[in-house]
Amino acid sequence: MQYQKEEVRARILESALDEFEKYGFAQANMRRIAKGARVSTGNLYRYFKSKDEVFDEIVQSGYMNVSALMLESYRLSENSRCNNVELIARRIIGSIMSVYSGYGRQLLIIADKSKGSKHENFLEILSDMVFKRIKEQMSYEMKDADDILLRLISSGFVEGLFMILRSIKQPERVEELVSRMLVYYFDDIENRLSKI
Numbered sequence: 001m002q003y004q005k006e007e008v009r010a011r012i013l014e015s016a017l018d019e020f021e022k023y024g025f026a027q028a029n030m031r032r033i034a035k036g037a038r039v040s041t042g043n044l045y046r047y048f049k050s051k052d053e054v055f056d057e058i059v060q061s062g063y064m065n066v067s068a069l070m071l072e073s074y075r076l077s078e079n080s081r082c083n084n085v086e087l088i089a090r091r092i093i094g095s096i097m098s099v100y101s102g103y104g105r106q107l108l109i110i111a112d113k114s115k116g117s118k119h120e121n122f123l124e125i126l127s128d129m130v131f132k133r134i135k136e137q138m139s140y141e142m143k144d145a146d147d148i149l150l151r152l153i154s155s156g157f158v159e160g161l162f163m164i165l166r167s168i169k170q171p172e173r174v175e176e177l178v179s180r181m182l183v184y185y186f187d188d189i190e191n192r193l194s195k196i
Contacts, residue, residue, distance in 0.1 A: 024113035062103035069095030
């Protein structure tokens with residue numbers, strides 16, 4: 001009997017993933033999720049109390065993994081006394097790409113389709129995490145690093161990454177474009193910013 005409950009739960013989550021991917025959180029509908037999972041709407045509510053709860057279940061793994069890997073990237077840089085902003089950016093990208101390889105659909109849903117949910121500010125939070133990490137590093141290199149400029153760089157970096165992830169499906173091409181983007185944003189950034 002437990003096996004059957006797990007199977008029904010898995011069908012609900014798969015249907016919800018499709019629903020949120022297609023309609024986004026705000027326009028998603030529990031009846032369509034139930035229909036896609038081949039369960040009654042009443043039965044769906046035995047597994048999940050609300051659309052918010054289903055959405056959290058769908059995106060939580062990707063969200064938590066990005067946060068954990070960003071923290072791990074920070075610890076690695078701190079422990080190795082890394083003082084290269086480009087290397088730090090590569091570690092951040094590595095962390096996000098690691099999550100994307102396992103939770104790509106969920107990551108794009110939380111980035112693009114979470115309006116109206118408690119996760120709707122995911123990209124801003126991620127940009128802020130990148131900003132803080134780069135700002136911390138830049139404060140070692142440049143005492144006068146301008147916060148506005150660093151926020152612009154961090155935001156553009158995160159938006160650029162997600163633009164690539166939304167648009168390109170071939171892993172080799174994603175890797176190539178992300179590498180080129182890293183060079184664009186972070187190659188010799190300390191010298192470029194100090195000349196301004």
